[in-house]
Amino acid sequence: MKSNVTMKDIAEKLNVSSVTVSKALNDKEGVSDELKEKIKALADKMGYRYNTMAKSMKDGKSYNVCVIIPERFTGAVQSFYLKMYQSIVKILEERGYYGIIHILSVEDEEGLKLPRIYHERRVDGFILLGQLSKEYIAEMKKIEMPIVFLDFYDENDDIDAVITDNFYGAYDITNYLISVGHRDIAYVGNLFATSSIQDRFLGYYKSLLEHKIELKNDYVIKDRDELGTFITFDLPEQMPTAFVCNCDQVANLLIEHLQKNGFRIPEDCSVVGFDNDIYATLTTPNLTTVEVDVEEMARNAVKFICDKMEDDSTRNGRVSVKGSIIYRESVAKLPK
Amino acid sequence: MKSNVTMKDIAEKLNVSSVTVSKALNDKEGVSDELKEKIKALADKMGYRYNTMAKSMKDGKSYNVCVIIPERFTGAVQSFYLKMYQSIVKILEERGYYGIIHILSVEDEEGLKLPRIYHERRVDGFILLGQLSKEYIAEMKKIEMPIVFLDFYDENDDIDAVITDNFYGAYDITNYLISVGHRDIAYVGNLFATSSIQDRFLGYYKSLLEHKIELKNDYVIKDRDELGTFITFDLPEQMPTAFVCNCDQVANLLIEHLQKNGFRIPEDCSVVGFDNDIYATLTTPNLTTVEVDVEEMARNAVKFICDKMEDDSTRNGRVSVKGSIIYRESVAKLPK
DNA sequence: CTGAAAGCGCTTACAG
DNA sequence: CTGAAAGCGCTTACAG
Numbered sequence A, B: 001m002k003s004n005v006t007m008k009d010i011a012e013k014l015n016v017s018s019v020t021v022s023k024a025l026n027d028k029e030g031v032s033d034e035l036k037e038k039i040k041a042l043a044d045k046m047g048y049r050y051n052t053m054a055k056s057m058k059d060g061k062s063y064n065v066c067v068i069i070p071e072r073f074t075g076a077v078q079s080f081y082l083k084m085y086q087s088i089v090k091i092l093e094e095r096g097y098y099g100i101i102h103i104l105s106v107e108d109e110e111g112l113k114l115p116r117i118y119h120e121r122r123v124d125g126f127i128l129l130g131q132l133s134k135e136y137i138a139e140m141k142k143i144e145m146p147i148v149f150l151d152f153y154d155e156n157d158d159i160d161a162v163i164t165d166n167f168y169g170a171y172d173i174t175n176y177l178i179s180v181g182h183r184d185i186a187y188v189g190n191l192f193a194t195s196s197i198q199d200r201f202l203g204y205y206k207s208l209l210e211h212k213i214e215l216k217n218d219y220v221i222k223d224r225d226e227l228g229t230f231i232t233f234d235l236p237e238q239m240p241t242a243f244v245c246n247c248d249q250v251a252n253l254l255i256e257h258l259q260k261n262g263f264r265i266p267e268d269c270s271v272v273g274f275d276n277d278i279y280a281t282l283t284t285p286n287l288t289t290v291e292v293d294v295e296e297m298a299r300n301a302v303k304f305i306c307d308k309m310e311d312d313s314t315r316n317g318r319v320s321v322k323g324s325i326i327y328r329e330s331v332a333k334l335p336k
Numbered sequence C, D: 001c002t003g004a005a006a007g008c009g010c011t012t013a014c015a016g
Helices: A007-014 A018-025 A033-046 A052-059 A075-094 A106-110 A134-142 A166-179 A195-210 A248-260 A278-282 A294-310 B007-014 B018-025 B033-045 B052-059 B075-094 B106-110 B134-142 B166-179 B195-210 B248-260 B278-282 B294-310
Strands: A064-070 A098-104 A125-129 A147-150 A160-164 A185-188 A242-245 A270-272 A289-291 A318-321 A324-326 B064-070 B098-104 B125-129 B147-150 B160-164 B185-188 B242-245 B270-272 B289-291 B318-321 B324-326
Touching: A007 A018, A007 A033, A018 A033, A052 B052, A064 A075, A064 A294, A075 A098, A075 A125, A075 A294, A075 B098, A098 B075, A098 B098, A125 A134, A125 A294, A147 A294, A160 A166, A160 A294, A166 A185, A166 A195, A166 A242, A166 A270, A166 A289, A166 A318, A166 A324, A185 A195, A185 A248, A242 A248, A248 A270, A248 A278, A294 A318, B007 B018, B007 B033, B018 B033, B064 B075, B064 B294, B075 B098, B075 B125, B075 B294, B125 B134, B125 B294, B147 B294, B160 B166, B160 B294, B166 B185, B166 B195, B166 B242, B166 B270, B166 B289, B166 B318, B166 B324, B185 B195, B185 B248, B242 B248, B248 B270, B248 B278, B294 B318
Parallel strands: A064 A098, A064 A125, A125 A147, A147 A160, A160 A318, A185 A242, A242 A270, B064 B098, B064 B125, B125 B147, B147 B160, B160 B318, B185 B242, B242 B270
Antiparallel strands: A289 A324, B289 B324
C-alpha cells in the first residue's frame, strides 16, 4: 500500500499524458468516460494518493484553516471547544479544507507570537475560538489574513464573529425561573471579565425588567476577578430563591458552596447554569442549563471563513446562534 | 505585512541569484557573511515567509506528524490527552515537524476510515494516542508508515509504544495504602476492558502478594462492561477499608456511590485513583492518585516517531514512563 | 563564494 | 477528446 505513485506513473502505464490523468482524477471535462474509468480504476489499483502539496504550490493556497484555542481555557471549556473543533473540521472537509488546531500557550499569547503555521505559509485563514487578548488580536489583524471570531466578539466590529446567543439564552432561562414562581433571583458572574458574562447578565436583567422585578445591588455576585481567577462567593444577606450562573462550572462551584453552608438544592435554592458542558451532569443535582448549538455555530464560522478566503472583502458581521434550555433537577417550582 | 514575497523577489532586489538567497536564509555554506546578513535583513524587511510547501514538494516529506485521538475518550481523558498533544507539538517543533491532531470519530474507527490527511499525502508518521480497535490498527499497519503507540500497547509488538508505568504506579500506591495500615483493599476496574486497567490490577496484585495478603474474588469490582460503558458497582458483602481505582473518573463515581450509601470518605473507606486528571480535584474529598509524566511521555513518543521517519527499521520497543503519587485527602491512616 | 539548470507533482492555458 | 509547455517556490548537485 505504501506508494509514491504519481500521475505520471499512471499515465505511462496507460500510454496517455499526465494531463489526461489529472483531468480524469479530478472529474474535469475533456476525457472520454471510458478512459476516465480506466484511469480511475488503475489509480485505485496502484494505490495512488493525491498530492495536495503540489496543488497547493500551484495555486498558492494551503487549504488549511487554523483554529486557535487559547490554552487558558482549561478543563470543561476545553472539551466543549474540542467538540466545536471537531464540528469545524467536519464541515471544512466538505469544502475541501483541513482544520488544524493550535493551542495558544499563555506565553505565546503574551509574547504576541503567531502560530508557526503562519510563518510557514501553511494556512489560508484563522478561526479564533475563545476570547484572546486585545494585543494578540491586534497582532493578528496586522497580517491581513481572513479571521473569524468564534464564541466571542470584541470591539473590532470589522471582524466577523459567531457567538452563542448569550443575551436571549439568559433571558429565556430567567423567564423560565420566573414562570415556575421565582422572583428573588440573583446573577452570578463578574460583569467585567468577558463579554459573554456581561451579555448573559443583560439577558437576565431584561427578564427582570419585563416582569417588573427590581434588580438588587447585592444580587449580582462576583465569581472571579477580572483576570478570570475564581474567588469565594459573597452571598447576600437576604438569600434569593434562585441563582442564574454565567456558566455550568460556576454553577457547580456555587452549589458546592451552598451545600457546605447547609442549603439544599433545589429545595432551598434553585440554581441554573449555561453551556451544558461536563459540569452540568457532574454536579449533584444535575443542572438545568442552556445548551449551545455547537454544530450550527461551527457551520457559520466555516461559512464565514470560507467566504473571506474567497473574497477578503466579504462581510458577514456578528451572528448569534440560539441555544435551548435543557431541563434537569436543579430548579424547584415555587408555590405562587 | 501580508506578503507573497519569494526568494526570487529578494534575489532580484539584491542582484543575486535565488540559490544564494536560499543558502543565506537556511544558514548553509557558500555565502559570505556580509551578503548573508544583507539578505536576512532584507527578507525581514520585506516580510518574507518561508514556503514550507515548496520544500515539502522537493524532498517528498510533509514534515507533519498526525496525532490520532479516538473520540471515544471523552471528558476528563480528552483534557489529559489534549495536554499530551500540546507537549507533543512543542517537542516536534524542536525537530522541525508540525503535529496535527486528528480526532477519530466512532464511525470512522468502525468503518476503518483513515484520516484524510493520509490520503492527501500530508503526513509522514502517526502517533496513536489512546487505545484503538484491533481492526483499525491492522488497517494502519497496512499503509506501512511510521507509527508509534502512546499511552497504550497491544499484541503488535513490532510497533513502538510509550506507556505510563501502570504496573509500578498501581504497585506503589497500593504499597502506600498498606503502609498506612490498610489490609482489606479492593481493586476497581474491568480487567478485560483495556491493557492499562489490567496492568494496574497486576501492580496492585503484586503489592498484595509481597505483603502476603490474599486476593479475594469479590474484591475485584467491575466498573464498566468490555466496551467501556460504565455499570453500577457491585460492592462486596464485607467492605474493604480501601479501594484502588483504575482511574480518577472511576474513583469519582465510586465515591459518589459510597457516599450515597452512607459511607464517609476517607473515615469509613479510603479511595485512590490514577491519572491525576480533572476528576482528582473535582471529587470531594480530593483524590490521592498517581500522576502521569506527560512531558516525558511526549518526549519519548516524539523521539520514537522521528527515529522511524528517518529510518523505518529503527526499533525502540515498549517504554514505560514512571509516574508519582500525589497525596491528597482521600486516604485515612488506620491504627495498626 | 556564486549561480544556471533540473526537478519535486500537479494544473492551467493553449494548440491540435 | 488529448497533450506539450510553462510555472508554482524551493533545493540539490554541479560548474565556474
